Amino acid sequence: MGILEGKKGLILGVANDKSIAWGVTQAxxxxxxxxxxxxxxxxxxxxxxxxxxxVDATFIEPLDVGDDTQMDVFFEKVExxxxxxxxxxxxxxxxxxxxxxxxxxxxxxxxxxLALDISAYSFVACAQRAAKLMGExxxxxxxxxxxxxxxxxxxxxMGVSKAALEASTRYLAADLGTDGxxxxxxxxxxxxxxxxxxxxxxxxxxxxxxxxxxLGRNVSQEEVGNTTAYLLSDLxxxxxxxxxxVDSGFHVGAGDPxxx
Ligand code: NAP
Numbered sequence: 001m002g003i004l005e006g007k008k009g010l011i012l013g014v015a016n017d018k019s020i021a022w023g024v025t026q027a028x029x030x031x032x033x034x035x036x037x038x039x040x041x042x043x044x045x046x047x048x049x050x051x052x053x054x055v056d057a058t059f060i061e062p063l064d065v066g067d068d069t070q071m072d073v074f075f076e077k078v079e080x081x082x083x084x085x086x087x088x089x090x091x092x093x094x095x096x097x098x099x100x101x102x103x104x105x106x107x108x109x110x111x112x113x114l115a116l117d118i119s120a121y122s123f124v125a126c127a128q129r130a131a132k133l134m135g136e137x138x139x140x141x142x143x144x145x146x147x148x149x150x151x152x153x154x155x156x157x158m159g160v161s162k163a164a165l166e167a168s169t170r171y172l173a174a175d176l177g178t179d180g181x182x183x184x185x186x187x188x189x190x191x192x193x194x195x196x197x198x199x200x201x202x203x204x205x206x207x208x209x210x211x212x213x214x215l216g217r218n219v220s221q222e223e224v225g226n227t228t229a230y231l232l233s234d235l236x237x238x239x240x241x242x243x244x245x246v247d248s249g250f251h252v253g254a255g256d257p258x259x260x
Pocket of ligand 1: 018
């Protein structure tokens with residue numbers, strides 16, 4: 001029997017089969033969960049729907065996390081379809097590509113707010129709606145990166161957003177813990193995805209991360225997915241407010257992605 005058998009969960013942020021959310025999907029499905037997905041717009045529905053159907057998804061609906069009305073409609077539909085929600089994975093981030101390429105000190109108010117809104121506040125906005133459908137044993141996980149706690153070249157505004165996301169994880173964990181709901185973040189090492197292509201010199205970042213890690217290699221979507229499935233499951237019933245690194249041990253080593 002899988003560790004998520006009998007549980008219903010949302011996975012937000014599958015863009016394609018390279019997405020971290022897709023690695024999470026495969027692990028959750030293998031462990032027995034019934035899954036629901038979002039897609040951002042009609043164009044993306046064409047990509048997400050076949051993937052979702054391939055894992056027997058019972059819920060596939062549009063959701064732009066920057067839109068409160070869409071958010072309300074989406075979670076109302078979750079309630080109508082499933083009644084109760086056991087877990088939610090938030091694997092969503094966005095920043096203006098130009099603002100990541102420019103010096104961080106030049107970031108505009110608009111780009112700052114946009115990145116924080118979609119990459120950090122959206123987790124809080126999803127959590128407040130998802131929590132209403134969860135009971136004791138509910139679990140939420142978001143995806144973060146080392147750039148939250150170190151100034152990683154090329155990661156600028158996204159690093160600031162991830163710092164807000166990690167702090168939000170702790171405060172959500174404190175609030176929702178009184179309802180028996182756990183909230184954690186997974187800090188993944190660099191993985192080649194659509195979102196990663198916005199980060200300046202990502203290839204170099206991957207090389208440095210592999211070299212500086214304990215295992216001497218980067219991690220895969222599958223490895224991030226497996227750890228996320230554990231955090232979503234009752235096996236992690238005593239874990240909340242945590243940032244769990246899945247980075248081959250890079251963050252505790254002497255290596256630094258910013259240093260030659
Ligand atoms: P990805 O496949 O491009 O996933 C990012 C997702 O965010 C996409 O599904 C994207 O949808 C979605 N998104 C962006 N704006 C949205 C909005 N307004 N409403 C709804 N969805 C929106 O890239 P990924 O690397 O797997 O990223 C997933 C998460 O992992 C992100 O939080 C990222 O920061 C984090 N992470 C990534 C790495 C890495 O090296 N790749 C490392 C650590 C953490 P569309 O594509 O449809 O726009």
